[in-house]
Amino acid sequence: MTIRVLVVDDHEPWRQLVISELLRNPDCEIVGEVDDGLEAIDAAARLAPDVILLDIALPSLTGIEVARRLRAIVPNSRILFLSAHISPAIVEAGLAAGAHGYVVKMDAGEELLEAIDAIIQDRRFISARLGPDD
Numbered sequence: 001m002t003i004r005v006l007v008v009d010d011h012e013p014w015r016q017l018v019i020s021e022l023l024r025n026p027d028c029e030i031v032g033e034v035d036d037g038l039e040a041i042d043a044a045a046r047l048a049p050d051v052i053l054l055d056i057a058l059p060s061l062t063g064i065e066v067a068r069r070l071r072a073i074v075p076n077s078r079i080l081f082l083s084a085h086i087s088p089a090i091v092e093a094g095l096a097a098g099a100h101g102y103v104v105k106m107d108a109g110e111e112l113l114e115a116i117d118a119i120i121q122d123r124r125f126i127s128a129r130l131g132p133d134d
Contacts, residue, residue: 003120006049007033008040008066009082010058018053018082018108025113037061044074051116054099056083056090064090064097071098078119082108091130101125 005028009015015033022028032043037058044052052070056063067079079099084106085091091102100119103111104127111127118125 001027002029003027003051003116004029004031004047004049005051005053005116006031006040006043006047006077007053008035008037008043008058008063009033009053009055010035011055014105018112021108021112022116025116028116035059037063037066040066041069041073044070044077048074049077050120051078051080053080053082056081056085056094064093067094067097067099080115080119080125082112086130088130091126095124102130103127104129 005022007015007018019030031047031049034040034043037060054063054066081094081099081102082105086104094102101115101124103115107127107129115125
């Protein structure tokens with residue numbers, strides 16, 4: 001099964017690093033990459049990806065606002081936050097906005113592919129450094 005992924009992050013070198021990590025999984029197909037919240041909404045509507053990797057800090061709209069809007073536009077897409085923020089309040093806001101998981105950027109090398117597998121199987125994934133998922 002091919003997993004179609006949209007990568008949303010405003011830092012181009014980081015996006016490329018994430019894409020290279022995703023391509024380690026032969027089942028992942030990168031269908032798009034954008035660097036802006038409004039562009040993310042447009043790209044998701046056009047591409048209907050299986051997974052949207054979404055940063056919190058984005059130009060034009062925060063990732064949390066993007067996630068809220070995406071729930072209505074692409075309800076079958078799975079949203080996975082990939083962020084440097086480790087504040088419990090931000091993590092909870094992201095999940096409340098409709099995300100299926102949250103990976104801390106510094107743990108992406110170890111957790112990203114596992115997180116995608118989990119959310120595709122309809123399980124929530126939270127980075128281990130954030131504590132147990134209650």
